Amino acid sequence: MGYIYSLPMIxxxxxxxxxxxxxxxxxxxxSVISALATVVVTGTVVFLPDFSNGxxxxxxxxxxxxxxxxxxxxxxxxxxxxxxxxxxxxxxEKNFYYFLMNLFAFTMFFTVSVNNFGLMWVGVEATTVTxxxxxxxxxxxxxxxxxxxxxxxVSSGLIISLLSNVFIYSATHTLSLSMLMSMKVTxxxxxxxxxxxxxxVGYGTKAGIFPMHTWLPDVxxxxxxxxxxxxxxxxxxxxxxxxxRILQIVPVESVRIFSFALGFLTVLIAAVLMVAQGHYKRLFxxxxxxxxxxxxxxxxxGKYAFIGAIILLISHAFxxxxxxxxxxxxxxxxxxxxxxxxxxxxxxMPFTAYTLMFSSMAVTGTPPFGTFIGExxxxxGMLLNFPLFYTLTLVGFLALAFIAVNFKIGxxxxxxxxxxMMERKRVGRIVPMVNTSLAFLVVFLIPQIQEILSKGMIx
Amino acid sequence: xxLIFLSILQLFYVxxxxxxxxxxxxxxxxxxxxxxxxxxxxxxYDLFKLFxxxxxxxxxxxxxxxxxxxVEFALYSLLTLVLPIITAFPLxxxxxxxxxxxxxxxxxxxLLKKIASLDSRSNYSHLGVSRAASMGALAEPITVLxxxxxxxxxxxxxxxxxxxxxxxxxxxxxxxxxxFVAAAFFMILLVETGxxxxxxxxxxxxxxxxxxxxxxxxxxxxxxYKWGGYIxxxxxxxxxxxxxxxPFFVPMKYNLSxxxxxxxxxxxxxxxxxxxxxxxxxxxxxxxxxxxxDYMAISFSLAFLSFLAFYTTxxxx
Amino acid sequence: MExxxxxxxxxxxxxxxxxxxxxxxKKIITTFSIASYTIxxxxxxxxxxxxxxxxxxxxxxxxxxxxxxxxxxMKKRIVRDPWREREIKPTISTALSILISLSVVIFxxxxxxxxxxxxxxxxxxxIPIALILQGVFLMISRRNAFIQLIGYMxxxxxxxxxxxxxxxxLPFIVEAGVxxxxxxxxxxxxxxxxxxxxxxxxxxxxxxxKG
Numbered sequence: 001m002g003y004i005y006s007l008p009m010i011x012x013x014x015x016x017x018x019x020x021x022x023x024x025x026x027x028x029x030x031s032v033i034s035a036l037a038t039v040v041v042t043g044t045v046v047f048l049p050d051f052s053n054g055x056x057x058x059x060x061x062x063x064x065x066x067x068x069x070x071x072x073x074x075x076x077x078x079x080x081x082x083x084x085x086x087x088x089x090x091x092x093e094k095n096f097y098y099f100l101m102n103l104f105a106f107t108m109f110f111t112v113s114v115n116n117f118g119l120m121w122v123g124v125e126a127t128t129v130t131x132x133x134x135x136x137x138x139x140x141x142x143x144x145x146x147x148x149x150x151x152x153x154v155s156s157g158l159i160i161s162l163l164s165n166v167f168i169y170s171a172t173h174t175l176s177l178s179m180l181m182s183m184k185v186t187x188x189x190x191x192x193x194x195x196x197x198x199x200x201v202g203y204g205t206k207a208g209i210f211p212m213h214t215w216l217p218d219v220x221x222x223x224x225x226x227x228x229x230x231x232x233x234x235x236x237x238x239x240x241x242x243x244x245r246i247l248q249i250v251p252v253e254s255v256r257i258f259s260f261a262l263g264f265l266t267v268l269i270a271a272v273l274m275v276a277q278g279h280y281k282r283l284f285x286x287x288x289x290x291x292x293x294x295x296x297x298x299x300x301x302g303k304y305a306f307i308g309a310i311i312l313l314i315s316h317a318f319x320x321x322x323x324x325x326x327x328x329x330x331x332x333x334x335x336x337x338x339x340x341x342x343x344x345x346x347x348x349m350p351f352t353a354y355t356l357m358f359s360s361m362a363v364t365g366t367p368p369f370g371t372f373i374g375e376x377x378x379x380x381g382m383l384l385n386f387p388l389f390y391t392l393t394l395v396g397f398l399a400l401a402f403i404a405v406n407f408k409i410g411x412x413x414x415x416x417x418x419x420x421m422m423e424r425k426r427v428g429r430i431v432p433m434v435n436t437s438l439a440f441l442v443v444f445l446i447p448q449i450q451e452i453l454s455k456g457m458i459x
Numbered sequence: 460x461x462l463i464f465l466s467i468l469q470l471f472y473v474x475x476x477x478x479x480x481x482x483x484x485x486x487x488x489x490x491x492x493x494x495x496x497x498x499x500x501x502x503x504y505d506l507f508k509l510f511x512x513x514x515x516x517x518x519x520x521x522x523x524x525x526x527x528x529x530v531e532f533a534l535y536s537l538l539t540l541v542l543p544i545i546t547a548f549p550l551x552x553x554x555x556x557x558x559x560x561x562x563x564x565x566x567x568x569x570l571l572k573k574i575a576s577l578d579s580r581s582n583y584s585h586l587g588v589s590r591a592a593s594m595g596a597l598a599e600p601i602t603v604l605x606x607x608x609x610x611x612x613x614x615x616x617x618x619x620x621x622x623x624x625x626x627x628x629x630x631x632x633x634x635x636x637x638x639f640v641a642a643a644f645f646m647i648l649l650v651e652t653g654x655x656x657x658x659x660x661x662x663x664x665x666x667x668x669x670x671x672x673x674x675x676x677x678x679x680x681x682x683x684y685k686w687g688g689y690i691x692x693x694x695x696x697x698x699x700x701x702x703x704x705x706p707f708f709v710p711m712k713y714n715l716s717x718x719x720x721x722x723x724x725x726x727x728x729x730x731x732x733x734x735x736x737x738x739x740x741x742x743x744x745x746x747x748x749x750x751x752x753d754y755m756a757i758s759f760s761l762a763f764l765s766f767l768a769f770y771t772t773x774x775x776x
Numbered sequence: 777m778e779x780x781x782x783x784x785x786x787x788x789x790x791x792x793x794x795x796x797x798x799x800x801x802k803k804i805i806t807t808f809s810i811a812s813y814t815i816x817x818x819x820x821x822x823x824x825x826x827x828x829x830x831x832x833x834x835x836x837x838x839x840x841x842x843x844x845x846x847x848x849x850m851k852k853r854i855v856r857d858p859w860r861e862r863e864i865k866p867t868i869s870t871a872l873s874i875l876i877s878l879s880v881v882i883f884x885x886x887x888x889x890x891x892x893x894x895x896x897x898x899x900x901x902x903i904p905i906a907l908i909l910q911g912v913f914l915m916i917s918r919r920n921a922f923i924q925l926i927g928y929m930x931x932x933x934x935x936x937x938x939x940x941x942x943x944x945x946l947p948f949i950v951e952a953g954v955x956x957x958x959x960x961x962x963x964x965x966x967x968x969x970x971x972x973x974x975x976x977x978x979x980x981x982x983x984x985x986k987g
Contacts, residue, residue: 118947125955132962151963152924155956156912159931162952163908166939169946170895190891635786753797756874760793763878764786767885771900772782 005051005058008038008066008109012073016102019095027095028081031102035074038109042066050456052178057115060452064310065112065234065241068317071438072233073105075431079325080226082427086332087224091139104130104230108238117165117175120242124206125158127235135223146215146222153215157205160198161242167195180249188252196250199243200259206239208289209296210266217273220285221337225328228281229321232288237313240292244299244306251302259300264394266293271397274404279337281327283408284320287363290401291316291371297394298378301385307450308377314449315370315442319362322435325428326356330412333422339408344417351429353413359436360409364402370442462551465718466540469550472722473539477693478502478686480729487737502689506682514678519580527575528676528684534568535690544697545722547622547709557616558606568691569595572672579675583664587671590748594657594668597755598650601643604762608640609702611769618702625706632706635772639765641703646758648699650751652692655740657751666745693729700728777825778900781941784818785903788937789881792910792930796874801854801861801922805847808926812843815933819940831940833950838936841957842929850922863920873917880913881906901942907934925963932956 015034019027045066051058058066080101084094107130111123128151136147169175171192172183185192201211208216220228247259270290277283291312298309329352334342346353362369375398382391423429442449448458482499489496498504516525538561540552556564573592576584610616612631613624625632650657653669664671669688676684701709708724710717746754791811795804816839823831854861866873888902908931915927935956939949 116947118949118952122951122955125952125959129955129958129962132959148921148963151959152915152928155959156915156928156931159908159928159935159956162935163905163938166943166946167891170892170943175947189895191895194891635782639786750870753870753874756871757793757797760874760878761790764789764881767881768782768786770885771902772779773899 002051002053002056004041004048005045005056005113007041008070009106009113011037011041012102012106012109016099016106019099019102022093022095027098028077031077031098032074032081034102035070035077035105038070038105039074042070046452046458048457052115055115056113057177058113060454060456061241061244061310062112063452063456064314064449065238066109068237068314069105069108069112069234072230072317072321073101073108075321075325075435076226076230076233077101078427079229079328079431082425083224083226083325083328083332086328087138089139091133091136097134097137100130100134101226101230104134106130108234111238112241115177117168117177117180117242117245120177120245121158121162121165124161124203124239124242125155127238128154128158128206131227131231131235134227135219137224137227138222143222146218149215150219153212154205157202157212159202160205161202164195164198164202167191167198171195177245177249183249185250185252188250188255192250193252193254196246196252196255197258199246200255200262203239203242203246204262204296207236207243207296208266208292210262210269210293213266213269213289216289217282217285220288220324221279221282225324225331228285228327229324232285232324233317233321236288236292237295237317240295240299240313243296244309247299247302256300256302260297263293263296263300264390266290266296267394267401268397271401271404274401277404277408278339280330280339280342280409280412281324281337283339283405284323284327284360284363287401287405288316288320290398291320291363294375294378294398298374298381301378301381303381305378305381307453308374308381310374310453311370311442311446311449312374312378315374315439316363318435318442319359319369319371319439322355322432322439323359323363325432325435326352326359329424329428329432330356332424339412342412343415344419345413347417348419348421349423351423351433355429355432355436356409357413359432359439360405362436362439364405365398366402368443369440370446371439373443373446461713465546466550466552469545470536470539472545473690473693473697474536474686476726477689478506480693480696480733481689483730484733484737487734488741491737491741502685506686509677509682509685510679512678514680516677516680517579517581517675520578520675524575524578524675525680527571528680528687531568531571532683532687532690534564534571535687535694538564538694539690542694542698543619543622543701543709544694545709545718545725546713547619547626547701547706547711548713549617549619553619558609558618558621559603559616561618562602562606565691566599568687576672576675581675583667583671583674586664587667587669587674590668591672594650594751594755597752597759598647601647601755601759601762604759604766605640605644605647608636608762608765608769612637612640618698622702622706622709623711625702626709626711635768636765637703639761639768641699643758643761643765644699644703646754646761648695649736649739650755650758651695652736654736656743656746656754659745666748696729696732697725700732701725777822778898780818780821782900782903784814785900785907785937787814788907788933789903789910792907792914793874793877795914795923795926795930796877796917797870799862799866799870801863801920802851804923804926805850808929809843809847811930812838812847812933815937816843819936822940822944826944828944830950831944834936834940834953837950837953837957838933841960842933846925846929846960850925854922863918863923866918868917873913876917877910877913880909884909898942901938904934904938904941907931907937925960928963929960932960 011034015030018030046063104127107123107126111120114120114123132147132151135150136143165175171189172180174180205212220232267290270286270293274283274286277286295309295313298305298312330342330345333349336342362371365371365375379391379395451458479499482502486496486499541556542561573588576588606616609621613621631637658668659666673681673684705728708721710721788811791807795807798804816835819831819835819838823835884906885902888905892901911927911931911934914930915924918924936953939946
């Protein structure tokens with residue numbers, strides 16, 4: 001019975017191996033097929049009961065993560081098939097790109113389904129190994145520098161979380177997730193508390209949480225569009241998933257307050273920095289940071305806010321991946337990262353323009369989209385736990401972020417321009433459009449999400 | 460009475476042999492560089508010649524300038540009476556000061572030298588004084604830290620007892636704490652004796668520190684100034700070998716023949732130190748002046764790590 | 777064993793302080809290689825004495841990858857004359873960075889005493905934590921990519937030392953070690969080589985990566 005839960009990993013691994021062969025369009029075909037297969041498998045997994053053995057641990061949270069990863073992975077691969085031709089002078093052959101992409105998806109599936117903090121750490125660090133070169137695909141000086149910062153900052157952050165593994169192990173004498181979940185730590189000693197805080201900081205590096213977030217805008221700004229999309233959409237939530245596990249096994253007040261504070265500061269800093277941005281990809285990167293900060297606040301508060309955080313993560317994954325695909329379209333045609341160089345998208349690339357408008361509204365939490373429901377639930381949870389002042393501050397900064405993103409993107413879309421039409425064809429239009437509408441359709445699935453989270457499956 | 464006799468013996472031993480050590484040092488270095496080199500008695504010839512020369516004093520200087528070399532010589536001679544050089548039991552004047560007191564006397568002599576050099580109103584001397592003062596300001600706390608660590612080891616500040624503890628207890632002798640202190644003191648020793656990574660013995664004023672300070676002295680003043688300098692370096696080196704690194708064979712009980720034998724051994728120890736310092740000096744080059752502070756930082760780190768080693772290896776606070 | 781560990785540990789701390797002191801990249805690489813070999817020898821001895829084959833694997837990894845391969849590769853890749861390759865203007869002045877590195881060691885000791893000591897009862901367990909923090913500081917204080925990577929590798933060495941000595945039963949540590957080494961190899965293979973070709977370029981073209 002257990003094999004079905006490991007099928008996503010197996011498919012991606014097979015896809016990665018097959019991509020190593022060099023024949024025309026074979027690697028794209030294989031990648032799309034394996035991605036679609038993972039979607040099918042993860043779609044069936046939600047109807048199956050929870051499962052855990054020595055190696056795997058699948059509960060409601062893991063299932064949601066599996067679905068998210070497979071969906072974003074699929075859209076990324078499909079988008080890549082037509083986008084790769086816009087990258088001049090890539091660092092490596094196309095099949096190696098797909099090889100790394102599949103391997104990257106494999107490490108993420110691995111991270112969310114293993115039953116051990118040690119292996120989880122291995123998985124998160126392996127995502128760095130596999131994705132580092134993806135960031136450098138564009139092969140110019142500044143993307144190299146961005147990759148360098150990514151590797152060095154993220155891996156030193158992850159060393160902190162490896163140390164936290166040691167701390168947790170020394171306090172509990174096990175790293176197995178199922179044993180830790182059944183342990184119900186209520187009175188954690190100094191070591192466990194410190195270890196959990198280090199884990200929050202360490203994995204927070206990967207999730208773009210405040211003290212070590214500096215790599216995030218650089219990488220999202222310089223990576224090719226599909227890579228930015230998969231980073232923002234699922235890689236950061238995978239790191240948040242580990243943090244959520246930590247918060248689940250160590251439900252101690254001090255750790256919760258600590259992660260709340262980090263999330264709060266992340267939102268504040270991201271909102272302030274967004275106002276000053278002049279590069280549109282970096283703008284969306286900071287918006288990702290803001291959303292991750294909100295999600296961390298939700299995870300730290302628990303109860304409804306926890307569900308809110310999950311809803312936020314899902315709809316944000318769809319919306320933000322769509323936004324990055326569209327910035328890729330814009331970059332491919334306008335050849336500039338600067339907002340001042342990009343004028344009148346609505347005249348020259350109408351489909352891209354209107355999808356971009358909706359997706360940028362979605363990532364900032366505008367009402368019809370799932371992000372709004374998620375943020376609303378988190379803010380409600382905050383009102384229950386903290387004085388009104390904090391909530392008002394947070395809402396103020398969220399409004400600042402909303403204005404910054406939508407004003408700047410709106411200026412790019414609706415300004416005058418007298419160039420000719422240069423809209424992209426089929427795939428480049430459809431994939432972002434589907435993702436943006438999925439970010440909205442999540443709203444109808446909220447009862448099911450809650451059911452998965454509380455019972456582990458949909459009956 | 461015998462203690463007084465031994466004190467006088469020690470005084471003469473230091474006064475007479477200190478120039479010889481530096482004669483040997485320079486001869487050894489020249490031999491390494493495949494040169495013939497001066498005689499090992501060259502410092503004596505120099506001193507002898509200087510004693511016969513006329514004393515010339517800068518017009519603008521005060522009488523203080525003229526007095527300082529004699530006071531300095533006296534202070535260093537006083538120090539020879541209180542430090543463990545040929546015996547590991549206190550001599551007649553031993554109880555008057557401990558390690559901190561000895562440090563204070565060293566400091567007083569250094570201060571007098573600096574003031575006198577300022578008094579000479581020579582630009583080069585001023586240059587040397589400011590450099591020596593900034594190095595000294597950093598070296599002093601490190602020295603104090605070293606003394607405190609020795610105090611931690613022996614629970615006292617008495618150099619004789621420190622020697623006895625290290626001589627008898629092999630666990631202390633082999634401890635990390637002790638060797639960190641010894642390494643830090645060696646780095647300070649190189650600073651205080653003006654050896655190579657810090658100071659080069661040439662006439663280039665860019666790198667001068669201590670040499671620049673005696674430029675205006677002449678005749679008998681200079682002779683005493685230099686002799687005092689030899690004694691100071693000799694004392695520091697003796698403390699380094701007797702207290703820090705090889706505290707063995709130093710007679711702990713009164714026994715005239717063993718003291719006589721040890722006097723020879725002590726000279727051999729110093730020769731060993733001189734050879735190792737000579738080899739070091741031949742194999743490294745001078746730091747730029749501002750890099751000296753990095754060197755001091757490393758030396759401070761060593762002294763501080765000995766603290767940490769004490770806490771970690773002895774079960775902590 | 778405890779004395780031996782203290783000796784090795786303080787030696788490592790000194791070596792990192794020496795790396796902070798040094799400006800020439802080649803000497804730092806050599807120092808790092810010595811540090812890795814020393815740790816490998818200690819772990820090997822530990823593994824043999826206590827009959828734990830996992831620790832022996834860690835020792836072999838340390839010696840092979842971080843003692844030999846990475847330093848060798850880096851030295852090969854120094855583009856200008858090896859003895860001339862150096863950090864021209866460090867972000868933090870050398871003397872200050874030595875002192876900060878030292879205070880980091882003291883901080884690690886205090887941290888260890890208030891958290892771990894109650895349950896572990898090994899007084900010198902703070903040394904690996906100190907080495908990790910020193911590695912972080914080495915990375916922060918230098919801009920040269922090689923030295924930053926060495927800071928990272930030093931953290932890794934310290935982690936191995938920590939787990940080999942204090943928690944040899946920790947699961948999946950070998951896997952973690954392999955992954956950590958992979959990161960290092962990827963980093964130097966893919967990135968450093970590219971960056972070093974233009975190590976003299978002005979940082980003006982990175983304007984986009986600010987703010």
